[in-house]
Amino acid sequence: MKDVYVVADNIYSPLGGNTAENFSQLKKGIAGVRRHERPEMMGQPFYAALFEPGGFVAPEHTKFELLLIRSISPLLEETGIDPADPKTILILSTTKGNISLLEEGIEDPARFSLAGSGRRIAYHFGFVNSPIVISNACISGVLALITAMRLIRSGRYRTAVVAGADVISRFVLSGFGSFQAISAGPCKPFDQARDGINLGEGAGAVVLSGDQRYQGNLRLRGGSVSNDANHISGPSRTGEELAHVITRSLADARCTPDEIDFISAHGTATPYNDEMEARAITLARVGAAPVNSLKGYYGHTLGAAGLIESIVTLQSMREDRVLPSRGYEINGVTMPLNICTALLSTPLDYCLKTASGFGGCNAAIIMCK
Amino acid sequence: MEYITASCVIRNNRIYRDGEIVWERSPAGPADFLQSCYQHFGFQYPKFYKMDHLSKLGWLAAEFLLHEGFDPAQCRPEEMAVVLSNANSSLDTDYRYFASVSDIPSPALFVYTLPNIMIGEICIRNNFKGENAFFITESFDAAFIATYVRDLLGTGNARACICGWVEVLGDRYAAALFLIEHKDAGLSFTAENMIGMYNLNQPA
Numbered sequence: 001m002k003d004v005y006v007v008a009d010n011i012y013s014p015l016g017g018n019t020a021e022n023f024s025q026l027k028k029g030i031a032g033v034r035r036h037e038r039p040e041m042m043g044q045p046f047y048a049a050l051f052e053p054g055g056f057v058a059p060e061h062t063k064f065e066l067l068l069i070r071s072i073s074p075l076l077e078e079t080g081i082d083p084a085d086p087k088t089i090l091i092l093s094t095t096k097g098n099i100s101l102l103e104e105g106i107e108d109p110a111r112f113s114l115a116g117s118g119r120r121i122a123y124h125f126g127f128v129n130s131p132i133v134i135s136n137a138c139i140s141g142v143l144a145l146i147t148a149m150r151l152i153r154s155g156r157y158r159t160a161v162v163a164g165a166d167v168i169s170r171f172v173l174s175g176f177g178s179f180q181a182i183s184a185g186p187c188k189p190f191d192q193a194r195d196g197i198n199l200g201e202g203a204g205a206v207v208l209s210g211d212q213r214y215q216g217n218l219r220l221r222g223g224s225v226s227n228d229a230n231h232i233s234g235p236s237r238t239g240e241e242l243a244h245v246i247t248r249s250l251a252d253a254r255c256t257p258d259e260i261d262f263i264s265a266h267g268t269a270t271p272y273n274d275e276m277e278a279r280a281i282t283l284a285r286v287g288a289a290p291v292n293s294l295k296g297y298y299g300h301t302l303g304a305a306g307l308i309e310s311i312v313t314l315q316s317m318r319e320d321r322v323l324p325s326r327g328y329e330i331n332g333v334t335m336p337l338n339i340c341t342a343l344l345s346t347p348l349d350y351c352l353k354t355a356s357g358f359g360g361c362n363a364a365i366i367m368c369k
Numbered sequence: 370m371e372y373i374t375a376s377c378v379i380r381n382n383r384i385y386r387d388g389e390i391v392w393e394r395s396p397a398g399p400a401d402f403l404q405s406c407y408q409h410f411g412f413q414y415p416k417f418y419k420m421d422h423l424s425k426l427g428w429l430a431a432e433f434l435l436h437e438g439f440d441p442a443q444c445r446p447e448e449m450a451v452v453l454s455n456a457n458s459s460l461d462t463d464y465r466y467f468a469s470v471s472d473i474p475s476p477a478l479f480v481y482t483l484p485n486i487m488i489g490e491i492c493i494r495n496n497f498k499g500e501n502a503f504f505i506t507e508s509f510d511a512a513f514i515a516t517y518v519r520d521l522l523g524t525g526n527a528r529a530c531i532c533g534w535v536e537v538l539g540d541r542y543a544a545a546l547f548l549i550e551h552k553d554a555g556l557s558f559t560a561e562n563m564i565g566m567y568n569l570n571q572p573a
Contacts (some may be wrong), residue, residue: 097458102467109538112460114431128382132513133505135458136485147517154520173462174470175479177436224526225500227492233480234468241498244447248526311400358480361501 004149005160005214006206006367008017008079009311012048013202013298023315026323028342031297033186033198040103041095042173047186049200049299050168057285061120062098065302066364067165068121071203076125079207081159082129088110089157090131093140093164094303100169111194127161138266138357139225140164141204141306145365146223152210159211165203172199179233181270189267189293189325190274190339192332197268200299204307206314218314221350222253233295235272235356242354243364246284253366255283255350260366262322262346264313264353265337267293267299269327271300273356278333282326286352290340295328306355306363313367317348371522371558375548376566377433379426386433387567389556399542413493421462421481422542424490427453427535430544431491434531439548441495443529450500450527451488452518455536456507458484483525488534499527509534509545509567511560518549519558534567 011022014032014110032049056063063155075081081088097114110116118131134144141164147158166172176182176197183196208220224245236242250257263286265277274293281287294309303310316322322344331339356362378385382402384392392409394402403425412432416426427519435441438528441449459482467479480486485503492498500521506513514532533546545567549558556562 013387053570096463102463107464109457109460112458113456114458115507118505119507130506130510133501135483135505136488136501136503137483147502148521150517150524152515155518170470170483171467174465174474175476178474178476178479214483225502226509227451227498227501229446229489229496229498229543231491232486232489233476244498251416308460357485358483359485359501360492361485361489 002153002210002364003219004152005209005217005219005312007214007217008075009206009314010075011204011308011311012067013308014051015017018074019267019311019315023312026297026312031326032200032295033299039171046173046182048082048168062101064098064167065117065120068092068163068201069124070164071165071205072125072161073204075207079246081161081207083125086100086128086156089129089151089160090122090127091144091162091245092131093134093144094166094308095135095137095140096166100167103170106133109304111363118135122183137361138302138305139355139361139363140303140351142355142363142365143225145220145306145310146225146363148208149220149223152208158209160208161205161306162208162223163203163205164304164307166201166304168201169201183269186327187269187293187295188327189269190333190337191328192330194269194271194332198295198299200301202298202301202304202308204304204311206311207305218317219368221251221366223365224248224252225361225363227300228308230360232360233358235276239276239283242277242280242356243283245362245364246280246286246354249364249366253368255366259350260289260352262316262351263289263291265291266349266355267295269295275333276323278335278337279338282335284344287337289338290322290344291337292323292325292340310353310365313351313353317351317367317369320347320348371549371551372468372553372555373518373547373558373562374550374552374555375434375438376517377430377546379430379566380542380571381414384433385569386565399537400539420490421537423459423461423484424481426486426537426542426544427487428490428494429537430487430546431531434548436497436545446496446498448499448528450498450521450530451491452514452530452532453488454504454506454510454514454534455484457536457538458505461537461539491531511563515558515560522549522551
């Protein structure tokens with residue numbers, strides 16, 4: 001099967017404007033999540049990873065679109081990828097796109113169109129193909145990478161520029177708040193005292209290619225998607241369906257469970273999600289590998305999460321370093337995982353990234369050297 | 370080879386199964402249409418009442434699609450995929466949810482502010498546990514859907530797939546769902562055949 005290579009990647013987040021800056025902050029233990037008092041967004045103070053207000057004013061683009069543009073722009077410069085090449089595709093992932101415009105009194109449906117945002121971004125860079133826009137809850141970013149991998153493997157495209165972003169607004173905060181799902185403090189994935197999520201904003205972008213000239217680069221080696229068929233807002237009780245996508249991704253990547261050197265979990269820090277994930281990781285027999293969740297640093301960046309967290313995994317592989325899972329102290333799941341609590345130096349040849357979301361969806365990918 | 374073994378198109382107050390009209394209602398908007406359809410056909414699925422318009426429309430279309438001829442025993446749950454698309458995501462419910470925010474934000478509405486919840490509802494109803502994807506395109510991009518679904522079936526990631534287009538915004542709604550299987554029956558699985566079914570009997 002055709003290999004899919006990682007050509008370049010970029011994270012644009014409150015922690016920094018590129019992958020190296022982000023990873024350097026993470027290694028120092030610096031988090032983007034902090035306390036905010038923003039009454040226009042939420043009645044009481046809350047913890048989240050947000051950009052400073054005011055940095056996103058442009059005549060032609062919204063904050064959401066600017067996030068995508070700022071994550072993609074340096075990649076095109078760095079790689080020299082030609083957006084006008086008919087074998088190049090732009091793939092975008094988001095959950096809510098421009099929905100924060102509702103708070104400015106805007107109601108015109110055209111302003112919220114995710115396809116419209118996609119068209120504007122494609123036009124900005126000169127992509128000739130219509131972009132593919134994915135909106136599949138919290139697996140959107142991982143699903144965008146899987147979609148790119150499949151389109152390159154099948155030969156439909158040679159190169160894919162994959163980017164995801166979400167903006168945190170009153171809409172999203174009030175929604176998760178209505179579910180009692182937002183933590184009162186910094187979130188604590190997999191910990192006994194975990195009580196909900198922190199939200200975060202940001203963007204991640206990756207260039208993938210099937211071109212042999214990138215041999216030697218990191219590769220996207222396998223991936224799979226499933227549905228719990230159980231509940232629209234609560235995860236599976238058994239974790240079988242997430243375990244199933246892990247197993248299928250391993251088969252797709254032609255590797256065995258014991259070859260997995262590290263797992264970048266979804267780890268939202270809600271009681272149910274983390275419990276389900278721990279069961280799934282154990283069921284899929286990858287439970288020996290070190291695990292972290294990056295939600296304590298970035299918060300839950302929704303449609304960007306799968307991309308940002310996969311890119312951090314790629315950088316971990318380049319440096320053979322596993323980051324500690326911020327917020328974790330005491331095991332709080334029934335099937336304990338090997339949660340990483342300190343910066344760890346270890347060879348990382350095969351890594352697993354998982355994600356799950358509303359609607360009962362699960363996704364996994366395998367990255368390798 | 371993959372075939373379109375069943376189709377359901379819901380447009381302009383009419384429901385078509387495999388190109389044949391099965392029900393028609395005088396024009397009165399999606400709320401009336403969806404409710405009347407559910408009652409007329411005697412569906413028994415209390416969760417239907419909690420769904421937003423988009424999920425109700427997708428759910429009903431899937432019921433007609435799978436009503437006859439599809440044998441769920443021929444696939445394991447993990448082999449059944451659902452790949453859907455539309456233009457306006459969950460915007461119809463986003464407006465409704467946001468109107469609730471200034472009062473008491475409604476978790477029952479918020480959960481429907483993601484378009485793939487409709488996929489979840491169809492999967493729960495039918496115990497489908499395979500591949501999922503929700504794509505946003507300005508109009509029904511049958512060529513892309515065909516490419517994606519053909520790849521899923523061709524690489525063994527799925528054995529059968531429900532795919533198509535389900536859109537609701539304000540008074541406008543449309544659905545076109547297709548059941549794609551390896552068995553040699555029905556129309557061959559092409560973008561042209563999906564578009565042909567979608568536009569069949571529609572005013573120009």
